[in-house]
Amino acid sequence: MLSYILRRIIMAVPILIGISILTFSVMHLAPGSPTSMLLAPDIGPEVRIAFEERYGLNDPIPVQYVKWMGAMIQGDMGYSLVRVGMPVSEMIMNRLPNTLILMGASTIIAIVISIPLGIISARRQYTVTDYSVTFGSFVGIATPNFWIGLLLIMWLSVNLGWFPSGGTHTLNEPFSILDRLHHLFLPALVLATADMAGLTRYSRSSMLEVIRQDYMRTARAKGFTENTVIYKHGLRNGLIPIITIFGLMLPSFFAGSVVVERIFAWPGIGDLLITSVFQRDYPVIMGITMISAVLVVLGNLLADIAYAIFDPRIEY
Amino acid sequence: MSVLLDVKNLQTHFISKKQTVKAVDGIDISIKKGETVALVGESGSGKSMTSLSIMQLVPSPGGEIVGGEVNFNGRDLLKLKEKEMRKVRGNEISMIFQEPMTSLNPVLTIGEQITEVLRYHKKMSKEQARRRAVELLKLVGFSRAEEMLKDYPHRLSGGMRQRVMIAMAMSCDPKLLIADEPTTALDVTIQAQILEFMKNLTHQFETAILLITHDLGVVSEVADHVVVMYAGQVVETSDVERLFDEPKHPYTQGLLNSIPAIEGEIERLQSIKGNVPLPDEMPAGCRFAPRCPKVFDKCLTSNPELIPQEQGRKVRCYLYEEGEDAV
Numbered sequence: 285m286l287s288y289i290l291r292r293i294i295m296a297v298p299i300l301i302g303i304s305i306l307t308f309s310v311m312h313l314a315p316g317s318p319t320s321m322l323l324a325p326d327i328g329p330e331v332r333i334a335f336e337e338r339y340g341l342n343d344p345i346p347v348q349y350v351k352w353m354g355a356m357i358q359g360d361m362g363y364s365l366v367r368v369g370m371p372v373s374e375m376i377m378n379r380l381p382n383t384l385i386l387m388g389a390s391t392i393i394a395i396v397i398s399i400p401l402g403i404i405s406a407r408r409q410y411t412v413t414d415y416s417v418t419f420g421s422f423v424g425i426a427t428p429n430f431w432i433g434l435l436l437i438m439w440l441s442v443n444l445g446w447f448p449s450g451g452t453h454t455l456n457e458p459f460s461i462l463d464r465l466h467h468l469f470l471p472a473l474v475l476a477t478a479d480m481a482g483l484t485r486y487s488r489s490s491m492l493e494v495i496r497q498d499y500m501r502t503a504r505a506k507g508f509t510e511n512t513v514i515y516k517h518g519l520r521n522g523l524i525p526i527i528t529i530f531g532l533m534l535p536s537f538f539a540g541s542v543v544v545e546r547i548f549a550w551p552g553i554g555d556l557l558i559t560s561v562f563q564r565d566y567p568v569i570m571g572i573t574m575i576s577a578v579l580v581v582l583g584n585l586l587a588d589i590a591y592a593i594f595d596p597r598i599e600y
Numbered sequence: 601m602s603v604l605l606d607v608k609n610l611q612t613h614f615i616s617k618k619q620t621v622k623a624v625d626g627i628d629i630s631i632k633k634g635e636t637v638a639l640v641g642e643s644g645s646g647k648s649m650t651s652l653s654i655m656q657l658v659p660s661p662g663g664e665i666v667g668g669e670v671n672f673n674g675r676d677l678l679k680l681k682e683k684e685m686r687k688v689r690g691n692e693i694s695m696i697f698q699e700p701m702t703s704l705n706p707v708l709t710i711g712e713q714i715t716e717v718l719r720y721h722k723k724m725s726k727e728q729a730r731r732r733a734v735e736l737l738k739l740v741g742f743s744r745a746e747e748m749l750k751d752y753p754h755r756l757s758g759g760m761r762q763r764v765m766i767a768m769a770m771s772c773d774p775k776l777l778i779a780d781e782p783t784t785a786l787d788v789t790i791q792a793q794i795l796e797f798m799k800n801l802t803h804q805f806e807t808a809i810l811l812i813t814h815d816l817g818v819v820s821e822v823a824d825h826v827v828v829m830y831a832g833q834v835v836e837t838s839d840v841e842r843l844f845d846e847p848k849h850p851y852t853q854g855l856l857n858s859i860p861a862i863e864g865e866i867e868r869l870q871s872i873k874g875n876v877p878l879p880d881e882m883p884a885g886c887r888f889a890p891r892c893p894k895v896f897d898k899c900l901t902s903n904p905e906l907i908p909q910e911q912g913r914k915v916r917c918y919l920y921e922e923g924e925d926a927v
């Protein structure tokens with residue numbers, strides 16, 4: 285098991301290097317430079333040259349990359365170009381917990397809602413229940429996150445006043461877990477909707493596949509109730525492919541969190557990313573991209589390990 | 601010996617908007633305590649559906665038992681509530697299937713899959729069930745039964761898995777074991793071994809067997825009684841010796857002719873021409889008429905009843921009607 289994990293970690297290294305090269309290149313191909321963003325347009329050329337000199341902006345791009353990467357490995361992501369003197373790593377670390385909390389909560393919501401829905405849908409294939417769930421899923425897949433988000437804010441926070449419309453907690457009040465959860469619920473739900481629809485579909489088809497397996501008939505022939513047959517004999521088999529789907533969904537989850545954090549003024553790395561993009565704060569953008577890439581790769585690694593634990597047929 | 605299972609006029613249909621498939625169309629089977637009855641017939645004749653109907657495990661929606669009786673130990677199982685029927689399944693009647701490779705759950709250990717039945721039906725403690733499972737595995741020839749409990753099915757060969765299935769099926773000491781082609785998927789040497797274990801165990805526990813197979817070699821070896829099925833109906837029933845000595849129905853004769861003779865000079869292997877009729881093109885008369893070498897006028901217009909013969913044999917063929925001479 286340990287060697288399997290090690291092998292998977294080693295395999296992740298080239299992927300991360302590839303991603304870093306890609307981000308770095310794209311960032312440099314994009315129009316607009318930090319100089320033009322940060323310095324007033326009427327500034328003299330000597331000041332500009334000094335600025336570029338100081339931040340290494342004149343070095344050849346590969347040199348810039350190697351410098352950046354070398355520092356990155358040591359945990360140094362450089363300094364923000366906008367908030368001068370602020371280390372990127374610190375900016376990200378300040379925000380990261382919020383993003384992780386948001387994603388964690390949404391994952392839980394997605395699992396708790398989608399997997400049971402998928403199972404029910406599969407058990408009642410071609411009934412009204414199944415068709416309703418299927419219809420709902422397609423609506424969910426087709427509807428953009430931000431739109432659902434805005435709709436829910438309008439309805440649940442503006443009109444009904446049940447939930448706050450943004451932020452992580454009520455300002456100027458002592459820490460309260462309930463207040464945090466109250467703030468967390470709506471953004472987490474909206475973020476969950478994106479993957480819920482897909483997850484429901486996958487759970488349904490996975491369970492449908494399982495339901496017609498021979499071992500399910502064996503379980504029924506043992507005299508068990510249909511619930512025991514489904515949940516004891518079926519569910520574990522049905523979950524195995526879903527674990528992989530989770531790993532595959534992670535990137536879209538990150539993408540979704542960018543939008544959701546923005547809408548709900550949730551101070552996570554997604555929100556930071558958008559701000560930084562508008563300000564062309566390269567070090568921050570690249571830092572966030574790299575952190576997200578590492579997290580996605582890590583998430584997939586976890587999914588693979590979970591897969592190996594769940595499925596006794598996997599030899600590692 | 602008293603009758604253990606008495607199936608009367610059992611009918612199981614697959615009903616869809618397009619058509620109704622009469623997979624089981626009025627089957628009678630009677631099994632005495634401790635007896636082995638073989639149910640034989642070509643693929644698609646409804647053998648599996650008959651056995652699943654007895655267990656009330658017909659795939660649903662679609663399949664439905666539409667009539668008949670399944671008298672088991674003095675009560676009609678078809679009249680039981682689902683909850684009571686569950687106490688019968690796996691406990692009084694258990695089942696093993698054709699596909700040993702896929703009939704065990706890949707994510708549960710062998711131990712779990714055997715002990716769960718004992719704990720459910722016999723309310724055994726974990727420890728009692730574990731000890732019983734070890735005993736059962738030893739009975740089907742596993743010497744390292746203790747360690748096997750922690751194994752997952754994928755490590756076992758087909759023959760080993762089928763032995764596990766037998767151990768599992770026998771765990772609650774059932775009165776009837778239904779074995780749906782238990783050896784078809786296995787190679788010949790393993791087949792003999794599996795049959796041996798089945799025979800020994802059921803003898804020891806006095807379990808009756810309904811053995812579904814299309815292998816007449818197997819039938820001659822283990823069965824006391826034979827029921828021959830064709831297109832959802834019984835066409836002949838007989839004790840095993842008489843059936844092999846003097847098969848009556850032309851279909852049975854055809855089946856017997858299609859077993860390769862091992863002794864003597866090499867015989868030409870004859871197979872029955874044609875195929876089992878599709879459900880939507882059932883012949884108006886005898887269902888076997890289109891393939892029957894001895895067909896005559898009457899066969900084409902009406903389907904014969906099961907006609908009683910000597911020694912309790914029955915045959916569904918106009919050749920054996922009162923006044924006709926056997927050919």
Ligand SMILES: Nc1ncnc2c1ncn2[C@@H]1O[C@H](COP(=O)(O)OP(=O)(O)OP(=O)(O)O)[C@@H](O)[C@H]1O
Nearest residue numbers: 614621623642643644645646647648649650659662
């Ligand atoms: N799900 C289903 N829907 C419709 N018809 C079905 C279904 N399952 C079985 N049947 C019909 O029932 C008939 C009997 O099937 P069954 O499985 O009992 O045959 P069998 O005698 O066990 O054959 P085999 O030797 O191939 O196992 C088949 O001819 C088929 O047309």
Ligand SMILES: [Mg+2]
Nearest residue numbers: 647648649780
């Ligand atoms: Mg069959």
